[in-house]
Amino acid sequence: MTPTLSIAMIAHNEEKNLARSLASVAWADETVFVDCDSTDGTPQAAHAFKIKYFKRPNSRAVYVNKQFAVDQAASDWVLILDADEEVTPELQAEIKRAISSPGGASAFTMPRRNFYFGRWLRHGGKYPDTQLRLFKRGFARFLPLPVHERLDVDGSIGALAEPLNHYPYADAADMEKKLAFYSEILARSYSLKGRSRAFILLRPFTRFLSAYVVKLGFLDGAEGFKTALMDFRTVMSAARRYRG
Numbered sequence: 445m446t447p448t449l450s451i452a453m454i455a456h457n458e459e460k461n462l463a464r465s466l467a468s469v470a471w472a473d474e475t476v477f478v479d480c481d482s483t484d485g486t487p488q489a490a491h492a493f494k495i496k497y498f499k500r501p502n503s504r505a506v507y508v509n510k511q512f513a514v515d516q517a518a519s520d521w522v523l524i525l526d527a528d529e530e531v532t533p534e535l536q537a538e539i540k541r542a543i544s545s546p547g548g549a550s551a552f553t554m555p556r557r558n559f560y561f562g563r564w565l566r567h568g569g570k571y572p573d574t575q576l577r578l579f580k581r582g583f584a585r586f587l588p589l590p591v592h593e594r595l596d597v598d599g600s601i602g603a604l605a606e607p608l609n610h611y612p613y614a615d616a617a618d619m620e621k622k623l624a625f626y627s628e629i630l631a632r633s634y635s636l637k638g639r640s641r642a643f644i645l646l647r648p649f650t651r652f653l654s655a656y657v658v659k660l661g662f663l664d665g666a667e668g669f670k671t672a673l674m675d676f677r678t679v680m681s682a683a684r685r686y687r688g
Contacts, residue, residue, distance in 0.1 A: 447543045448473040450517035450581070451525050454509045456502050457621075458527035459485040460614040466493040468531040472523070476516045478509050504628075507586035507593035517581055524577045524595075528611050529556075535606040539578060542604060550599025551579035555607040560674075561667040568661025568668050569654070575608060576601065591633045623674070627681035634686050648680040 451469045453476065455462065469475060470493065477495040479487050480502035490497060496516060500509050514522055521543045525531065531539075535554065542552055555572035557564045565571065576595050584597045613619040634644060655661045656672035664671070 447521055448519035449521045449523060449539070449543060450519035451475040451523050452510065452513035452517055453525050453527060454478040454480055454500075454506075454513055455482065455486055455490070455527040456480040457482045457484045457486060459489045460618065461528045461611065462486065462489040463492070464530055464611070465525060465527050466490065466495070468536075469523070469525060470494070471536060473519050474517070476513045478513045478516075480509055505588075505590055507589060510593060511586045514581075514584075514586070520581060522579055522581050522584075525608075526610070528614075530609040530611070532606065532609060535604070535608060538604050538606045542578070542602065549602030550583040551576060551595070551597040552602045552604050554578070554604040556610050557607045558610045558612065560612070560671040563664065563667040565661070565664045565668060565671060567659055567663045568656065568672060569659045570661075570671070572607070573610075574603075577608070578604070590636065591629050619674070623678050623681065627678050627685060630679065630682035631685035634682065639686070644683045644686050648676050648683060651679045652676040 449472045451472045451474070453465070455477070456479075459482070466475065475493065475495045476498070477490050478498045478500050479490065480500055487497075487499075498512070498516065500512060503509055510524065514524070523539065542548065553574050553576045556575050558570040558573055559565075560570070576597070579595065579597060580599070583599050584595045587594050587596050613622060652672050652675065655675055656669065661668040661672045
């Protein structure tokens with residue numbers, strides 16, 4: 445029999461992104477969708493597609509709701525997809541080949557293309573941005589980490605070649621909202637790691653120089669500069685929040 449595939453997705457106020465994301469995986473056997481207390485039209489946008497719908501509180505520990513979504517999946521394989529991501533036809537074909545291969549890996553990574561200001565950034569540390577997202581059901585679980593959720597896999601991990609598309613910001617308002625969220629997560633990470641005050645003060649500048657100069661972000665033109673500057677703002681905001 446052909447192996448089946450479940451999509452596991454959580455979303456909080458992702459009304460503007462959902463149609464693209466859910467349409468890109470309409471071919472899957474099922475989509476488990478967990479709405480995390482959205483206050484916009486996310487539930488209505490999600491119900492335009494064939495989904496298994498759940499509603500949960502919006503936990504800052506992102507792994508909690510992601511693991512809940514995975515636990516509701518009934519297929520042989522699970523693909524974790526964020527609401528601002530898109531599976532291309534090429535990636536779809538490669539996923540189908542990978543899960544149909546007997547004796548293959550228990551999980552697979554894939555590169556991710558990040559689109560900022562309308563452009564796919566090849567430099568500045570934004571590619572290949574490898575993601576571990578596809579696994580046999582029951583062979584991977586999220587580790588209970590307070591920040592930077594991560595899967596723990598039981599078995600070997602293979603690598604897909606086709607990239608996943610990522611559109612992190614729908615508009616300027618979405619950018620400001622997510623900047624605040626990521627800066628809070630980053631500040632928590634600094635606290636947990638016990639970063640020094642000197643590290644915190646210098647980090648926004650070293651982050652900018654690393655992305656724009658060392659990792660060749662300048663080769664992505666104006667979009668590369670604006671993205672490096674946006675990362676600078678995020679890290680600077682995290683430094684201001686830091687209470688270590």
